[in-house]
Amino acid sequence: MLTKTMCLAALSLGDASGYEIKKMVEESFGHFLAVSYGSIYPALSDLKEQGLVECTEVSQEAKPDKKVYSLTPAGREKLQDDLMHCRTEHKVRSEFLFILCFSHLLPPERLEEILTLQVEKFEQGLAKAAHWLNREDVPEGMKFAAGFGQAITTAAVRYIREHQQNVVSSGDGKEK
Amino acid sequence: MLTKTMCLAALSLGDASGYEIKKMVEESFGHFLAVSYGSIYPALSDLKEQGLVECTEVSQEAKPDKKVYSLTPAGREKLQDDLMHCRTEHKVRSEFLFILCFSHLLPPERLEEILTLQVEKFEQGLAKAAHWLNREDVPEGMKFAAGFGQAITTAAVRYIREHQQNVVSSGDGKEK
DNA sequence: AGGTGCATGTAAATAGTTACATGATTAA
């Protein structure tokens, strides 16, 4: 399960609660990893049972209690082991491209909507990455990952800008 | 289920068996869609039950029989409807980038191996896309999708080439 | 009065992969 490894990895950067891990992952790795509470909380429970993390309940004023997790030495080792042996795939899953493949079945309006929306999303991601990248305390590996995201997203936006007209005009003229 | 829509879409390009659909999808959409028999065959059965496809058993000499599916008018409508209303997300899921984020925990050899392997995979994809793109009978939408893949993959390879040294040398010196 | 953020968790549903089972033909 990648979720467990991801939790260990997040905790290697500092102690955190499940809630905080989710936010952190979304912020820092959001452009290539998905997370949800439904996978994080069970993962943390399992890790605790396996002795890979420890947990301290922390009371807060004006906020609910939280469970702050931290890596044990065994957890730190497990993380290293996971990173050495887990798969290294880079996958794209795109309903966006899939739909565009069948542009000849769709009205130009729908095509334009899809393209515009996607460019917006890409640009939001780009803005976030820029904001994130001009901090200085960022480790080299994370800079690389963020820069990678920036590079391919920039290429994606440029490509759409230069070619979207072809797709839109290939749409299906007749409306129901 | 995206698999069903994908089957309908594949069949809109011509009648085919489950086996043929898988090959076709891998070839044409492989860089942004995954498929396996375990999802295709059940999907085709369901589609048949719903009356969205028809099926003819075809005997072949020197090969096993096959079940050739074709769209019914209802299936063609369903496809259009799916394409109009389904989600349009473009997602990247990358263990590759995830691992590199923690380069400081890994030996340079592992980092170099991962990077080299990924560049190779990208270049294989690029070769396939090139071969695929210089056909002439390809619909506009598919050209767009293939070109998109080409654009971001090229950017990815260039980025890795230009920045990999930083990551590798940020690796963990001490070996166990 | 209503929305957002903080915070944890579970259950059901969804989706999909992997491995297995079968078996003929053809090329190296």
Add this chain to the structure above:
DNA sequence: TTAATCATGTAACTATTTACATGCACCT
């Protein structure tokens, strides 16, 4: 003889999302 291609399918498993349940504090 060994592997690959052709061909269909199921069952068990893995993983993950979605929706739900709860509840206080803060801002508008």
